[in-house]
Structures are given as C-alpha cells and as structure tokens.
Amino acid sequence: MTILDKITADKIKEVALRKSLIPVSQLEQSVLFERATISLAKAVSSGSGIIAEYKRRSPSKSVINNSLSVQDVASGYEQAGVSGMSVLTDGKYFGGSLDDLLLARAAAQFPLLRKEFIVDEYQILEAKAYGADAILLIAATLSRKQIEQFSTFAKSLNLDVLCESHNEEELQKSIMPSVDMLGINNRNLKTFEVSLETSKELIKQIPDEFVKVSESGISSVEAIKELKPHGFQGFLIGENFMKTDNPGESAATFIKQLD
Numbered sequence: 001m002t003i004l005d006k007i008t009a010d011k012i013k014e015v016a017l018r019k020s021l022i023p024v025s026q027l028e029q030s031v032l033f034e035r036a037t038i039s040l041a042k043a044v045s046s047g048s049g050i051i052a053e054y055k056r057r058s059p060s061k062s063v064i065n066n067s068l069s070v071q072d073v074a075s076g077y078e079q080a081g082v083s084g085m086s087v088l089t090d091g092k093y094f095g096g097s098l099d100d101l102l103l104a105r106a107a108a109q110f111p112l113l114r115k116e117f118i119v120d121e122y123q124i125l126e127a128k129a130y131g132a133d134a135i136l137l138i139a140a141t142l143s144r145k146q147i148e149q150f151s152t153f154a155k156s157l158n159l160d161v162l163c164e165s166h167n168e169e170e171l172q173k174s175i176m177p178s179v180d181m182l183g184i185n186n187r188n189l190k191t192f193e194v195s196l197e198t199s200k201e202l203i204k205q206i207p208d209e210f211v212k213v214s215e216s217g218i219s220s221v222e223a224i225k226e227l228k229p230h231g232f233q234g235f236l237i238g239e240n241f242m243k244t245d246n247p248g249e250s251a252a253t254f255i256k257q258l259d
C-alpha cells in the first residue's frame, strides 16, 4: 500500500463522519456560499503566476513550520504579489484544517485553493462554504469519470479546478473542458522523489487552452526561469517559503527577482 492509498483510505472514512456531523444544507447556509469567487486560473495567467502554499508539515518532510499563523502568512503572501494561495486542509498528514482555509479567507482577498484529497462532492461544498475559490483534484487517486463528475460540480459552484498528474496516463485522463488548470506534480506522491524534468516532459501533451502549473520542489528563481520557456504560467511553491521565518517576505523577494 502506497502512502497515497493510505491517505485516500483514511480520507474516505473521515468524509463519511464529516457528512454525519454537518449536513449539506448547513454548508449551503454559510455566508461564504454566496460569495462571488475569484478565478485562480485568470489570476495565474495574468499575474506573477506564483501560487504560494501554507503547509505546516508533510509526510515527506515531517515538520516544516509549526509556529506561523495562517492569517499572517496569507496577508504576507497577498502583499508579496502572489497570484493565489494554496491551503492544505488535511489534518492527519499535513497538519491543516478547514479552519485554516476560513482564517486565510478572513485575512486576504486573493484566490484560495483548497488543497485536499477529494474523494466526494461533499468536500467541494465544504471548499465553497469555507471560502475557497478553487479546488485540487489528484488524478492518481481518481478515475476519469470521477474527475469529470467532481470538476463539473465545482464549476457549477463557480470554483476553478486544478487537476494534478504525475505521469502520462494520469494527464490523459485529466484532459477535459471542465478542468481549468492542469498541474504537473514534480513530486511522485508514491515515492516522494522530486524532478523538474517531469514538468518539462509532460507539458508537451497539454493542449494550449489549459493554464499550465508546475508543482512541488521549486526552490529557486532559476527553476522558474527554466520552466517558463516550456509553457508554464503557474508555479506552486510550498516548502521554499514555509521553511523561512517570514514566508510573505520570502515570496516578495522571490517575485522581485522574476522580472
């Protein structure tokens, strides 16, 4: 059993309990449910392209940063000029929560991505109710049919969809009109190995109309300069900012060096 299988199995149990605790009708009554969302895909293609992540820990690195409030990080990232922020909401493996999403929403206006292992439409309703503008779908854990169902449902709630793949097969099953952004994860979620070559190879198979995002293991401005000519508009960066004492300031310095 890979770590991804384990996370998914845990997630299915977790979502069943969540559903029993908070009914859909209650999620739909959140004031945030009526909020006009902001397109992450548009922000990425018209701005710096940096999607900065709030990540306390991960299965590959254990603790990254446990001492920073999500509100401070969100406003720091916003001031730095990132295009959006990714908020990990998984508790068991990443130390996040839906409250982190809500607190980021309270602190900033820019687009927020709910970074989660989505296995059920219910989590997409949660994303909307807690202030997200976009959701992540991970092709490694979903069938083409599920990607279609979840992305169509997200679009009906005016949420953008980033669909992530790590190999050719995953990418091929993610290409459909209800997906806005195709992400290439440089980290193999099965082995944790990271290589930017994954992005450079797989982007060749992405049709023009999609916003293309390179994810994980981006630790320098040079990496962005290397990836851009291949056609990437978006860059998802977590650890490189989160391992510092001031992720907002780190993002600001990073973005200044881009042009």
Ligand SMILES: O=P(O)(O)OC[C@@H](O)[C@@H](O)c1c[nH]c2ccccc12
Pocket: 053, 055, 115, 116, 138, 164, 185, 215, 216, 217, 218, 236, 237, 238, 239, 240
């Ligand atoms: O911290 P990094 O190497 O910059 O990576 C960020 C992000 O890409 C990574 O956290 C991520 C990409 N896809 C995911 C899916 C689930 C959890 C986490 C992820």
